[in-house]
Amino acid sequence: MSGLEIVFLIVAAMTLSAAFMVVTTQNLVHGALWLVLTLFGVAATFVLLNATFLAVVQVVVYIGAIAILLIFAIMLTRKVMQDSTSQTNANWIVAALLGLVLFVGIAQLLRKSSAVGMMMPAMDAAVDPVVQLGEVLVSPNAYVLPFEVASVLLLAALIGSIVVAWKK
Amino acid sequence: MLDNWLYIGLFIIAAILIPAVAVILPRWVAPRKPNAIKQETYECGMETVGDAWVQFKVQYYIFALVFLIFDIETVFLFPWAVAYDKLPMFAVMEGVIFIAILLAGLMYAWRKGALEWA
Amino acid sequence: MGDPINLISQWFNDLLLGWGLGEKLVAVLSLFVGAAILVTASLLTVVVLIWVERKIAGRLQDRIGPNRAGPFGLLQPIADIIKIFTKEITTPDGADKVAFNIAPVLAIASVLLIWAVIPMAATVVGSDINVGVLYIVAVGSLGIVAILMAGWSSNNKFALLGAFRAVAQMVSYEVPMVLTLLIPVLLARSMGINDIVQAQSTWFIVIAPLAGLIFLITSMAEVGRAPFDLIEAESEIVAGFHVEYSGMAFGMFYVSEFLHVWTIGALIATLFLGGWRGPGAETWPILGLFYFYIKTFVGYFLITWIRLSLPRVRIDQLLSFNWKFLTPLTLVILIVTAIVDKALAIAGAARWLYVLVMLAANVLVGWGTMLVLKTVEPNRPGRVRQEFPPRPVAVAPEAADN
Amino acid sequence: MISLSWYLIFAAALFSLGLYGVLARKNAIAILMGIELMLNAVNINLVAFWRYGDLAMITGQVFAVIVFAVAAAEVAVGLALVISLYRRRSSVVADEINLMKW
Numbered sequence: 001m002s003g004l005e006i007v008f009l010i011v012a013a014m015t016l017s018a019a020f021m022v023v024t025t026q027n028l029v030h031g032a033l034w035l036v037l038t039l040f041g042v043a044a045t046f047v048l049l050n051a052t053f054l055a056v057v058q059v060v061v062y063i064g065a066i067a068i069l070l071i072f073a074i075m076l077t078r079k080v081m082q083d084s085t086s087q088t089n090a091n092w093i094v095a096a097l098l099g100l101v102l103f104v105g106i107a108q109l110l111r112k113s114s115a116v117g118m119m120m121p122a123m124d125a126a127v128d129p130v131v132q133l134g135e136v137l138v139s140p141n142a143y144v145l146p147f148e149v150a151s152v153l154l155l156a157a158l159i160g161s162i163v164v165a166w167k168k
Numbered sequence: 169m170l171d172n173w174l175y176i177g178l179f180i181i182a183a184i185l186i187p188a189v190a191v192i193l194p195r196w197v198a199p200r201k202p203n204a205i206k207q208e209t210y211e212c213g214m215e216t217v218g219d220a221w222v223q224f225k226v227q228y229y230i231f232a233l234v235f236l237i238f239d240i241e242t243v244f245l246f247p248w249a250v251a252y253d254k255l256p257m258f259a260v261m262e263g264v265i266f267i268a269i270l271l272a273g274l275m276y277a278w279r280k281g282a283l284e285w286a
Numbered sequence: 287m288g289d290p291i292n293l294i295s296q297w298f299n300d301l302l303l304g305w306g307l308g309e310k311l312v313a314v315l316s317l318f319v320g321a322a323i324l325v326t327a328s329l330l331t332v333v334v335l336i337w338v339e340r341k342i343a344g345r346l347q348d349r350i351g352p353n354r355a356g357p358f359g360l361l362q363p364i365a366d367i368i369k370i371f372t373k374e375i376t377t378p379d380g381a382d383k384v385a386f387n388i389a390p391v392l393a394i395a396s397v398l399l400i401w402a403v404i405p406m407a408a409t410v411v412g413s414d415i416n417v418g419v420l421y422i423v424a425v426g427s428l429g430i431v432a433i434l435m436a437g438w439s440s441n442n443k444f445a446l447l448g449a450f451r452a453v454a455q456m457v458s459y460e461v462p463m464v465l466t467l468l469i470p471v472l473l474a475r476s477m478g479i480n481d482i483v484q485a486q487s488t489w490f491i492v493i494a495p496l497a498g499l500i501f502l503i504t505s506m507a508e509v510g511r512a513p514f515d516l517i518e519a520e521s522e523i524v525a526g527f528h529v530e531y532s533g534m535a536f537g538m539f540y541v542s543e544f545l546h547v548w549t550i551g552a553l554i555a556t557l558f559l560g561g562w563r564g565p566g567a568e569t570w571p572i573l574g575l576f577y578f579y580i581k582t583f584v585g586y587f588l589i590t591w592i593r594l595s596l597p598r599v600r601i602d603q604l605l606s607f608n609w610k611f612l613t614p615l616t617l618v619i620l621i622v623t624a625i626v627d628k629a630l631a632i633a634g635a636a637r638w639l640y641v642l643v644m645l646a647a648n649v650l651v652g653w654g655t656m657l658v659l660k661t662v663e664p665n666r667p668g669r670v671r672q673e674f675p676p677r678p679v680a681v682a683p684e685a686a687d688n
Numbered sequence: 689m690i691s692l693s694w695y696l697i698f699a700a701a702l703f704s705l706g707l708y709g710v711l712a713r714k715n716a717i718a719i720l721m722g723i724e725l726m727l728n729a730v731n732i733n734l735v736a737f738w739r740y741g742d743l744a745m746i747t748g749q750v751f752a753v754i755v756f757a758v759a760a761a762e763v764a765v766g767l768a769l770v771i772s773l774y775r776r777r778s779s780v781v782a783d784e785i786n787l788m789k790w
Contacts, residue, residue, distance in 0.1 A: 002689065003310065003314075004170075004689070004690060005689075005690055007177075008690055008694060012694075012698045015698075015702065016698070016701055016702065016705070019702055019705045019706070019725055020705060022705075022709065022721055022722075022725065023705055023706070023708050023709030023712070023713065023718075023721075023722060023725070028715060028717065028718060029438055030382075030385075031718060031721060032721065033385065033431075033435065035721050035724065035725075036431055038702075038725065038728070039724075039728065042702075042728045042731070042732060044177075045695070045698070045732055045735075046732075046735055047170075047173050048170075048690075049695070049735050049736055049738075049739040050170075050739060051735045051738070051739065051749060051752070052173070052415060052416060052417050053246075053247065053416075053417050053420070053749070054731075054735060054749060054752050054753070055417075056417045056420040056421050056423075056424045057243050057420065057753075057756060058731075058756075059424035059425075059427060059428075060239065060243055060420060060423050060424045060427060061236075061239060061240050061243060061756055061759075061760060062724070062728075062756075062759075063424075063427055063428065063431060064239065064423070064424065064426075064427025064428075064430060064460075065232075065235060065236040065239045065240065065427075065457070065760070066236065066724065066759065066760060066763050067431065068232055068427075068430060068431070068434065068453060068457065069229070069232050069233065069236055069763060069764070069767055070717060070720065070721060070724075070763070070767070071434055071438075072228060072229050072232050072450075072453075073229065073717055073767040073770060073771060074717055075438070075446075075450075076226065076228075076229055076771055076774070077717070077770065077771065077774040077780045088712045088713060088714060089712060089713070089714045091711070091712070092708075092711075092712035094711070095707070095708050095711030095712035096708055096712065098707065098708075098711060099704040099705065099707045099708035099711075100704065102700075102703070102704050102707060103700055103701055103703075103704040106696075106697075106700040106703075106704075107697060107700065110693055110696055110697065110700075117691050117692075117693070118691060118692040118740045119689055119691055119692075119740070120689065120690070120739060120740055121740070121743060123743065124743065127743070127744075128250075128416055129746065129749065130246075130247050130250050130251075130416055130417065130477065131247070131250055131251045131254065132251075132746045133247040133251075133746055133749055133750065133753070134246075134247030134248050134249070134250050134251025134252075134254075134255075135251045135254055135255070135259075136746050136750060137244070137247060137248060137750065137753070138248055138251075138255060138259040138262040138263060139259060140258070140259075142750075143750050144259075144262055146750070146754055147244070147262070147266070148262070148265065148266065148269075150244070150753075150754055150757040150758075151241060151244075151266050151269045151270070151757075152269065153757060153758070153761050154237050154240060154241055154273075154757055154760065154761055155237075155269055155270075155272065155273045155276075156761070157237060157760070157761035157762075157764045157765050158233070158234065158237040158273045158276070158277065158764065159273070159276055160764075160765050160768070161233055161764045161765045161767075161768035162230065162233070162234075162276075162277060162280055162282045162768075163280075164765070164768040164769055164771075164772045165226060165229060165230060165233070165767075165768035165771050165772055166226075166230065166280065166281075166282055171313075171317075172413040172414055172415045173413070173415065174314065174317060175317050175320075175321065175402065175412075175413040176399075176402050176403075176413050176415070176421075178314070178317050178318040178321045179321040179324075179325070179398075179399060179401075179402040179413070180395070180399065181318070181321075182318065182321040182322040182324075182325045183321075183325050183394075183395040183398040183399050184391055184392075184395050185322075186322065186325050186326060186329070187329075187390070187391045187394045187395060187398075187538055188391050190329075190534055190537075190538070191375075191387070191390060191391060191534050191535055191538060193371065193534070194371050194372070194373070194374075194375055194533055194534045195375070197371050197372055198371065198372050198373055198374050198375060198533055198534075199372075199374050200374060201374065202376065202377075206376055207376065207377070207378055207379045208378065208379060209378045209379060209380070209440070209441055209442040209530065226771065226775075227454075228450050228453075228454050229767070229771060231454045231457065231458055231605070232453070232454070232457055233764050233767075233768065234461075234609075235457040235458060235460065235461055236760055236763070236764055237760065237761075237764060238461045238613075239457075239460065239461065239464065240756060240757055240760045242461070242464045242465055242468065243420065243464070244753060244757070245468055246419070246420060246468065246471060246477060249468050249471045249472040249475075249624075250471060250475060250476055250477055251475075252472055252475050252624075252627070252628075253475050253631075255628075257628060257632065260624060260625070260628045263624060264621055264624060264625065267617055267620060267621055268621075270617065271614065271617050274609070274613060274614065274617070277609075278609070278610065283605065283606070283609040283610065284602070284606075285601055285602035285605050285606070
């Protein structure tokens with residue numbers, strides 16, 4: 001086994017066990033902290049895939065902002081959900097079965113697909129993906145519309161959530 | 169290129185391991201005599217009243233919210249700044265429009281009073 | 287010669303290879319040893335910094351500062367370290383033990399990790415990743431998580447309240463900070479820290495002085511030092527998120543604060559003062575290291591000076607200053623810089639003209655800001671100084687009942 | 689070397705865990721955390737397809753960027769709803785939010 005494979009397996013195992021804790025732990029603040037670890041693992045996966053920009057954005061946006069927001073929300077609403085009560089609803093068994101079926105199904109599909117054995121093409125060191133990304137995001141022939149629409153979407157989210165959460 | 173990230177990975181291990189040793193070391197050096205009063209949560213010497221959980225202002229959440237939106241929008245400007253040499257004036261203006269939309273969001277939050285502390 | 291650091295690492299590599307270890311293993315090992323040395327050196331810097339800061343504070347407040355232990359009080363930090371190592375680490379009742387113990391380590395790791403990407407000399411570049419600036423922001427956000435963990439796991443209302451405050455302050459000031467970081471990135475056309483240093487044939491503080499100033503202010507708020515030290519306002523929330531920490535666990539938060547200030551000095555030096563650049567730094571890398579430390583100290587001294595000169599602000603002032611002044615100002619500077627830069631590039635301006643026009647644009651924006659600030663009515667209700675009539679010290683019992 | 693399937697299996701497992709979280713959790717915030725897991729799994733797939741496909745096409749990364757933006761918007765509005773709901777009904781249990789049910 002090569003070093004890269006070992007690193008991938010460690011990262012994947014860490015991420016998946018943290019994700020398992022996220023969906024099973026009783027204490028929601030713990031769940032959020034496990035979520036931070038999961039998100040960090042996903043960032044490490046992005047590094048392994050050479051998507052370095054997305055890796056740091058993952059940490060900045062998900063850990064630095066989304067996870068913080070989740071923890072704030074948990075703490076603002078903690079009173080009613082004391083940690084002693086069960087956190088799962090009546091049909092968790094069905095949910096677990098469904099998750100399992102989904103995973104097995106995807107794995108089956110992957111086994112038959114031809115894409116399975118694909119190997120990484122070599123990266124061209126002269127081409128910086130960040131520059132590439134910067135170009136296509138504002139290029140009228142590429143993704144300028146999604147880019148601006150995303151910004152409008154975020155503006156709408158800002159306005160909407162302030163209206164909803166603001167009490168006056 | 170992955171070598172640089174290997175260094176960062178090793179740096180993460182070192183940056184966690186060495187302070188961890190510094191925290192664990194006093195377990196042997198320092199005395200360890202816990203008692204009920206010492207372990208009480210500190211409230212300026214008074215007896216602890218109630219739970220640690222108190223009602224928080226929703227304002228904390230609003231600031232985190234505005235931050236989240238701004239943070240993600242700013243992050244997307246970074247590739248734009250990096251590719252600056254290759255962009256025509258039109259694309260630069262696209263970025264400026266993006267920033268202007270950001271400014272509009274700020275103005276909205278300001279006018280709505282969401283940025284007031286009181 | 288002139289590059290002892292690489293010489294030593296070469297020697298270390300050869301030594302390990304001589305022991306018959308595999309080539310890959312040696313590469314990984316020497317990287318790890320390098321990281322460990324950098325971490326330890328950064329932690330030891332703090333020992334010196336504590337002495338320096340106490341000396342500066344003493345002089346600025348018209349006293350001498352530490353002067354008992356050793357010559358000039360130089361051994362004072364050593365005494366402090368021995369003391370803090372031998373103090374009991376208490377864990378409060380009902381604390382979440384795991385999170386409580388991880389938090390201080392995470393807090394200091396988040397500061398230490400910044401040093402992984404800072405180039406200290408022409409040949410000592412650390413990790414030259416192409417997203418260095420965002421990496422610094424990302425690592426900083428781990429510190430926020432650490433503070434939330436510390437405040438929540440302490441099971442103390444002051445700690446939790448302090449953590450909430452700290453996080454509200456840090457995330458608020460992160461907005462203009464990330465926005466100003468865009469300006470050096472824009473000027474250097476790269477997010478790699480090393481590229482940014484390379485691009486500073488004229489220091490960015492000349493091309494973008496306002497960005498440098500805003501970066502200084504916002505990063506002071508990120509550390510939570512006076513005048514922005516609300517997160518540990520003793521009179522309101524005792525000590526903030528680390529009330530319950532004692533001994534070395536508290537020491538970690540303390541050290542991380544000092545190290546953070548020093549790190550910000552290093553960031554100001556790298557992003558705005560040209561990093562290791564200086565006369566002869568290319569041929570003699572050791573000189574670059576020297577320049578880098580001098581510049582870092584300049585940034586560090588500035589922050590300490592401001593800390594010792596200004597009183598603490600109120601929380602509403604703190605947040606208004608950020609959202610209603612810094613953030614809009616940063617957005618305006620960003621737009622101006624972007625457009626002027628592109629216009630000059632299209633016009634094909636010479637380097638000296640470019641520097642001059644950029645400087646002029648910054649001065650204009652700064653002047654405009656001053657004008658706008660003057661139009662803001664100085665007598666609006668929040669600012670009126672209220673006169674309180676003197677109150678009687680004691681009141682007769684009958685009157686007090688009403 | 690690592691082939692594409694490793695990443696795809698990893699993402700599928702993460703997605704399934706997220707799905708379980710969404711379906712089985714009571715607390716609305718916990719459900720949002722499950723959704724975050726699912727979105728992350730999707731992002732891993734997108735980036736993996738970019739890396740193993742045509743590197744000249746940056747589409748995979750652009751999609752991931754858009755997913756980031758959507759995730760941020762979703763969390764912002766979702767949590768605002770949860771907090772508003774908590775203020776009105778003192779509950780964050782998703783099953784009890786049944787005003788619009790018939």
